[in-house]
Amino acid sequence: MQEQVAVAPCPDYVYSHVIKGVMDALQPLGGMKAFVHKGDRVLIKPNLLIAKRPDRCVTTNPAVVKAVVHLVRETGGIPAIGDSPAVGGLRRVAAQAGIAAVAQECDCPLVEFKEVVRVTTGKDYTFRRFELAKAVLDADVVINLPKVKTHSMMLLTLGVKNIFGCVPGMRKAQWHLRAGVDHASFAGMLVELCRLVNPALTIADGIMGMEGEGPGSGDPRHLGLLVASGNPYALDIAICRIIGAPMDKVPTIQAAQQRGFAGADPKQIKVVGHRIKNGEIAPFRLPTRFDAQWNLPGFVKKSLKHVFVPKPVIKGDLCKVCMACAEVCPPQAIAVADKKIGIDYRSCIRCYCCQEVCPEGAVRLRAGWIARFSS
Numbered sequence: 141m142q143e144q145v146a147v148a149p150c151p152d153y154v155y156s157h158v159i160k161g162v163m164d165a166l167q168p169l170g171g172m173k174a175f176v177h178k179g180d181r182v183l184i185k186p187n188l189l190i191a192k193r194p195d196r197c198v199t200t201n202p203a204v205v206k207a208v209v210h211l212v213r214e215t216g217g218i219p220a221i222g223d224s225p226a227v228g229g230l231r232r233v234a235a236q237a238g239i240a241a242v243a244q245e246c247d248c249p250l251v252e253f254k255e256v257v258r259v260t261t262g263k264d265y266t267f268r269r270f271e272l273a274k275a276v277l278d279a280d281v282v283i284n285l286p287k288v289k290t291h292s293m294m295l296l297t298l299g300v301k302n303i304f305g306c307v308p309g310m311r312k313a314q315w316h317l318r319a320g321v322d323h324a325s326f327a328g329m330l331v332e333l334c335r336l337v338n339p340a341l342t343i344a345d346g347i348m349g350m351e352g353e354g355p356g357s358g359d360p361r362h363l364g365l366l367v368a369s370g371n372p373y374a375l376d377i378a379i380c381r382i383i384g385a386p387m388d389k390v391p392t393i394q395a396a397q398q399r400g401f402a403g404a405d406p407k408q409i410k411v412v413g414h415r416i417k418n419g420e421i422a423p424f425r426l427p428t429r430f431d432a433q434w435n436l437p438g439f440v441k442k443s444l445k446h447v448f449v450p451k452p453v454i455k456g457d458l459c460k461v462c463m464a465c466a467e468v469c470p471p472q473a474i475a476v477a478d479k480k481i482g483i484d485y486r487s488c489i490r491c492y493c494c495q496e497v498c499p500e501g502a503v504r505l506r507a508g509w510i511a512r513f514s515s
């Protein structure tokens with residue numbers, strides 16, 4: 141079966157442009173009514189990673205969220221906006237990201253993912269148990285609104301990775317701990333989580349994306365596109381092609397393909413809507429220290445992580461000792477001594493959560509010594 145991915149141009153975040161862009165992206169897919177029915181409780185899940193202003197391009201732009209709230213209501217659905225930020229609490233992060241103002245203006249509930257439900261999966265899952273936000277399970281429909289960004293650990297964060305926010309708060313750290321240095325295992329968890337949550341619709345905010353050292357400290361990059369699909373795996377592959385990223389280096393795409401998920405086969409994807417000419421979009425700049433080139437078994441990486449896997453280093457001149465990195469570090473490898481942040485590299489699992497959340501861009505990645513030697 142072919143999976144459709146629809147692309148619509150949208151030059152900027154002027155609301156009239158965004159609502160038209162979202163409608164144009166949904167039109168080839170049958171419009172919002174193909175995904176939402178009268179009376180459906182619809183959970184809208186933007187990317188609310190950390191408290192950053194919309195112009196920093198870390199979070200889904202509020203104009204995109206507002207357009208989706210409007211279209212859900214117009215179709216008869218009952219929208220709520222929800223997420224579980226990495227640090228800072230939903231209200232603070234949503235306020236800074238401009239999404240709290242949208243929720244207030246639209247009189248739409250803002251739901252923090254606090255209450256947790258344990259879910260047991262079937263035999264066809266590698267991961268047999270997940271802990272999910274109750275708000276996700278209570279919804280009839282989940283609409284996933286990722287931001288198009290690079291990601292130091294997963295190369296890109298798009299539709300599939302955005303669903304990780306459905307795991308509440310610090311429970312995310314447990315998944316990082318379980319996967320450890322083995323990024324393929326973490327990617328396997330992400331694709332299975334996405335399968336479990338099963339977002340009915342994913343609309344990627346690619347009007348302004350982020351390239352370079354994403355997902356928290358990269359550079360804004362104009363792309364001028366909204367991309368929509370009922371299939372998040374197909375959407376990720378289509379965006380990967382659009383931004384010129386190597387899909388064989390994206391662990392979540394690899395994990396979905398290994399599992400034979402519908403939408404993970406590029407030959408089965410049909411891109412509809414706006415046509416992008418060859419060479420029209422210059423490739424995104426990828427995270428410089430991404431380590432996917434070391435295609436080694438997880439146990440080798442684990443035992444020789446200092447050799448193969450980039451490590452986080454703190455730029456002392458930028459660090460404000462806010463402790464956000466220590467708060468999210470899964471193995472608690474970060475501590476402060478003499479008013480300086482230090483990392484215990486023996487326990488560090490190279491998850492780069494510290495880099496994701498650092499508000500000052502003070503966490504940089506340094507390649508393992510083999511990579512430095514070979515370059």
Ligand code: SF4
Binds near residue numbers: 454464466497501503
């Ligand atoms: S490295 Fe960043 S997140 Fe960590 S304490 Fe310094 S400023 Fe805060």
Ligand code: SF4
Binds near residue numbers: 452469470471489490
């Ligand atoms: S120091 Fe950073 S990369 Fe290492 S485990 Fe902690 S959060 Fe992850």
